[in-house]
Amino acid sequence: MEPAPLLGMGDALLPTIDIPLVAEEVKTTIDVLKRNVRSCYSHVKRIPHLPREDQDRINNFMYMESPEDVEEFKIWIRTLHDPNSVLMRWWDHKEMHEWPLPGVIQCLSDMDPDVSLGAVTRALETQVQCMHVVGMSM
Numbered sequence: 289m290e291p292a293p294l295l296g297m298g299d300a301l302l303p304t305i306d307i308p309l310v311a312e313e314v315k316t317t318i319d320v321l322k323r324n325v326r327s328c329y330s331h332v333k334r335i336p337h338l339p340r341e342d343q344d345r346i347n348n349f350m351y352m353e354s355p356e357d358v359e360e361f362k363i364w365i366r367t368l369h370d371p372n373s374v375l376m377r378w379w380d381h382k383e384m385h386e387w388p389l390p391g392v393i394q395c396l397s398d399m400d401p402d403v404s405l406g407a408v409t410r411a412l413e414t415q416v417q418c419m420h421v422v423g424m425s426m
Contacts, residue, residue: 321387350392
């Protein structure tokens with residue numbers, strides 16, 4: 289989930305939006321990414337070793353049901369023992385931009401919840417599957 293290629297993709301796709309209703313809602317590159325990027329869960333869950341209970345909560349963070357749950361999680365994760373800052377670097381990577389968390393947590397996503405991409409790892413495959421949802425032409 290490196291930002292540069294995804295931001296470039298968003299920049300390239302933004303001018304192709306040709307459905308008026310969608311164009312009213314999607315005005316920025318970030319809007320494009322929030323409606324198009326889903327991240328492979330196995331890549332998102334690569335985290336340092338922690339006590340089992342903490343590891344389980346972190347492994348399931350993408351299933352939180354409300355923005356309030358996400359905010360609570362953001363506070364909780366910063367309370368964990370992390371002497372080498374490995375966990376914080378892992379989490380900071382998720383918060384670095386506005387679109388990674390919506391890419392894995394449905395309650396934050398602008399993508400239709402009925403569009404299930406599964407845990408795909410090929411960005412182009414994911415992009416093509418979603419283009420019809422956001423009103424982009426090929």
